[in-house]
Amino acid sequence: MVVSRIGSTGLAAGLAALLALTACGGGGGDSDKPTDGTASGAPIIIGMDEDSTGPGASYSTIAGKTIRLAVQDINDKGGVLGRPLRLVVENDESDPTKVPAVLQKLSGQGAKALLLQSGSAAIMQAKSTLTQLKLPAIAPTGVTATLVEPPNNELIYMLANTTADWAEVYCGAFKAANISKLGVLTDDTTTIAALNKSLLGGLSCVTVVATEKGAANASDLSAQVARLKNANPDAVLVTSVGGSFEVLAQNTLARQFSGKPRFSxxxxxxxxxxxxLANAGALKGLIFMGSINSENPRTQALTKLLKEKNGDDYEVTAYDAQAWDSVQLLKLAIEKAGGPDDPAKLNAAIQGITGYQAAFGQGNFTLSFSATKHLGADGLCGLSLIEFGDDNKPKGPWSTFQPPCSG
Incomplete structure (x- = not known):
C-alpha cells in the first residue's frame, strides 16, 4: 500500500533564508552579464528562461551563471561566425502559467534560440509555445523524458539521461544491495510531481511500501519520517528539488532512521x-544520481576554467557541465546553419549534431541528435552513483554498483 500525506508548511527558519540568499547570489545579475568580448558585428540573440526566484532557483541559478560564463568565453574568442552572442533573460519562476508570456517576451527581444532553465512542469508548458514561435530550444538540466516526446516536440532538446534511465540505474543498485522494499519522501512541487510520475512508475523492481510528502518550505518532517520508519522499508529514496527541503529531509532521516540506505x-x-547547511555527518552514506566524473578530460578542463573564474573552492556540478554544453551545442548549430536567422535551418543543424563529447558523464560519453532523437544522451555513460563521505561532501563512486558503460 502506498501512503501519501502533506506535512507542515512553516518556513524553515534560517535554513531556507540562507539557501535563498545563496541561490540569489548564484544567479547572474548585471555584473555577470556577458559582454561582446572580441567579437564584432550584429549580435546573435539567445533567450534564457531562468527560474531565479521560484522553486527551481536552487539549481537554475547554478546553470544560469555558467551559461553566462560560456557565452562570455565564446565572445572572448571571437564569437560565433565573428558575431557576439547576446543573452536576454526572463524568469517564469517555474510557474507553467507564466511560460507563454515569458517566451513571447524573449522572442520579442529578438531571440533566435532559447535555453529553458526552469522546472520540468514549466518546460512542458513551453512546448506548444515553441511550436507557435518556431524557435528551437534546449533544456540544459531537464531530465523528464516527456519534455522531448510528442506532441509538440519538434523544436525542443535535452542533454542528460532521463528519469527512465535513472530508474534502470536505481533498479540495478537496489538489486545489488538486496533492496526490495522502498520508502519515498518527496516534496510537493509540481516539478517533482512530474518527475515522480515517470521515475517511480519505472521502479517495478521494488515495492514502494510508503510515500510521504512534505511542503517544499516545511520546517519539520519528523512525522513523515516516523511513518516511513513504521513501514519498515529496506531503503529510503528522497525526491525533491533540493534546497532547504532536502537538507531537512536528510537531517531528519539521519537522526530518526539511521542504519538504512538512503538514496536521492x-x-x-x-x-x-x-x-x-546539513548537520555534521548527516549526509554520510547518502547515494545520489551523479553525472560528474573527474576522469573525463572535458570535465577536467571545465573544472579548471570554473575554478579560475569562481575561486579554488568552487564545486563543479552537473548543472555547470550541462549548461556549458548547451551553449556549445547552440554555437555548433549556428555555425552548421551558416547563421541564426533561419529557424528551420538552425533546428535542422541541431538535429545534425552527432558524437559531441560532453563535459559531464564518463570519459567516452557523447551526445547525438536527429529528427527522431531529441534526447542527446548516448547510453547510460552519463550517469554515476556517488556516495557522500563523513565531511558531507561527495567522496566518489558508490562501490556496490555503477551503471554499465561501453564504448
Missing amino acids: LASIGNQPSSWK
Missing part, C-alpha cells in the same frame, strides 16, 4: 551550498 536524486549532489 541529482539535486543534492549538484547543490554545494546545501552541503554545509
Whole structure:
C-alpha cells in the first residue's frame, strides 16, 4: 500500500533564508552579464528562461551563471561566425502559467534560440509555445523524458539521461544491495510531481511500501519520517528539488532512521551550498544520481576554467557541465546553419549534431541528435552513483554498483 500525506508548511527558519540568499547570489545579475568580448558585428540573440526566484532557483541559478560564463568565453574568442552572442533573460519562476508570456517576451527581444532553465512542469508548458514561435530550444538540466516526446516536440532538446534511465540505474543498485522494499519522501512541487510520475512508475523492481510528502518550505518532517520508519522499508529514496527541503529531509532521516540506505536524486549532489547547511555527518552514506566524473578530460578542463573564474573552492556540478554544453551545442548549430536567422535551418543543424563529447558523464560519453532523437544522451555513460563521505561532501563512486558503460 502506498501512503501519501502533506506535512507542515512553516518556513524553515534560517535554513531556507540562507539557501535563498545563496541561490540569489548564484544567479547572474548585471555584473555577470556577458559582454561582446572580441567579437564584432550584429549580435546573435539567445533567450534564457531562468527560474531565479521560484522553486527551481536552487539549481537554475547554478546553470544560469555558467551559461553566462560560456557565452562570455565564446565572445572572448571571437564569437560565433565573428558575431557576439547576446543573452536576454526572463524568469517564469517555474510557474507553467507564466511560460507563454515569458517566451513571447524573449522572442520579442529578438531571440533566435532559447535555453529553458526552469522546472520540468514549466518546460512542458513551453512546448506548444515553441511550436507557435518556431524557435528551437534546449533544456540544459531537464531530465523528464516527456519534455522531448510528442506532441509538440519538434523544436525542443535535452542533454542528460532521463528519469527512465535513472530508474534502470536505481533498479540495478537496489538489486545489488538486496533492496526490495522502498520508502519515498518527496516534496510537493509540481516539478517533482512530474518527475515522480515517470521515475517511480519505472521502479517495478521494488515495492514502494510508503510515500510521504512534505511542503517544499516545511520546517519539520519528523512525522513523515516516523511513518516511513513504521513501514519498515529496506531503503529510503528522497525526491525533491533540493534546497532547504532536502537538507531537512536528510537531517531528519539521519537522526530518526539511521542504519538504512538512503538514496536521492541529482539535486543534492549538484547543490554545494546545501552541503554545509546539513548537520555534521548527516549526509554520510547518502547515494545520489551523479553525472560528474573527474576522469573525463572535458570535465577536467571545465573544472579548471570554473575554478579560475569562481575561486579554488568552487564545486563543479552537473548543472555547470550541462549548461556549458548547451551553449556549445547552440554555437555548433549556428555555425552548421551558416547563421541564426533561419529557424528551420538552425533546428535542422541541431538535429545534425552527432558524437559531441560532453563535459559531464564518463570519459567516452557523447551526445547525438536527429529528427527522431531529441534526447542527446548516448547510453547510460552519463550517469554515476556517488556516495557522500563523513565531511558531507561527495567522496566518489558508490562501490556496490555503477551503471554499465561501453564504448
